[in-house]
Amino acid sequence: MTPSTGSATNLPLSFSQESLWFLDRLAPGQPEYNGVHLFRLAGRVDQPLLERSLNQFSHRQENLRTVFHDIDGVPHLEINRQMSFTIPLVDFSREEPSRGLALAIEQAQQEPHLPFDLEEGPLLRLTLIKLAEEEHLLLLCAHHIIFDAWSRRIF
Numbered sequence: 001m002t003p004s005t006g007s008a009t010n011l012p013l014s015f016s017q018e019s020l021w022f023l024d025r026l027a028p029g030q031p032e033y034n035g036v037h038l039f040r041l042a043g044r045v046d047q048p049l050l051e052r053s054l055n056q057f058s059h060r061q062e063n064l065r066t067v068f069h070d071i072d073g074v075p076h077l078e079i080n081r082q083m084s085f086t087i088p089l090v091d092f093s094r095e096e097p098s099r100g101l102a103l104a105i106e107q108a109q110q111e112p113h114l115p116f117d118l119e120e121g122p123l124l125r126l127t128l129i130k131l132a133e134e135e136h137l138l139l140l141c142a143h144h145i146i147f148d149a150w151s152r153r154i155f
Contacts, residue, residue, distance in 0.1 A: 010076045013068070020145040021068050021075045021118060029115030033144040036112050037152055038104075041136040047089055047128060050138075054085045054126065061154070063146040067121035083122055087138075091130045104129045104137055111141040118145065 013021060020033055058064040065080040090107065092100035107129065116123050123146045129137040140155070147155075 009069075009078045010071065011079065013075050013077055017068070017077065017145050018075055020143075024118050024145075025070075029117070031112045031115070034112035034114075034116065035142055035144055035147060035152075036108050037140045037142075037155075038108055039138040039140065041138055043134050045128065045130075045136045047087060050128065051085055051087050054087070055083075057155075058083055058085065061151075063151065064122075064124055066146050067123070068118040068145065070119070080121075085126065087126045087128050089128045089130060093130045093132050097131070100131045104131060104139075108137075108139055111139060114141070116143045118143065123147070 023033070024030070059082065062079045065083045067078050067080070069076050069078060090104075092103050095103060107127070111125070111127075114125070123143040125141045127139040129139055131137065142151075
């Protein structure tokens with residue numbers, strides 16, 4: 001995902017966002033607030049169409065385009081006007097089914113340990129995991145500062 005030019009800047013944070021920003025300042029890149037979600041996709045998946053859909057979705061969901069800046073010790077958020085998603089494909093379809101699923105679970109367990117940079121973003125990562133021709137998992141990892149349980153239901 002890459003930010004585009006133009007954004008709404010220097011906006012205040014909610015109390016919850018400010019708390020998470022402060023905790024990230026104390027221990028940058030810690031995985032405690034990185035949430036992983038797996039979505040099962042049955043049937044064939046058109047990866048380019050999935051990417052276009054997520055790009056359209058991000059146009060309506062400002063939180064997916066948000067980054068956080070420190071200005072003289074005060075946190076501010078910036079909403080980028082647009083971010084472009086790319087979704088890498090990890091293909092485990094040539095593995096035995098149980099092995100492919102085990103590899104997918106292992107990847108999902110490792111994902112939250114990859115840090116997010118709240119100032120640079122993006123604060124959301126997606127990976128499409130192919131288990132079989134008509135069986136996929138969409139692995140979503142997001143920092144809690146932009147993605148909570150309510151966000152998951154909307155997604």
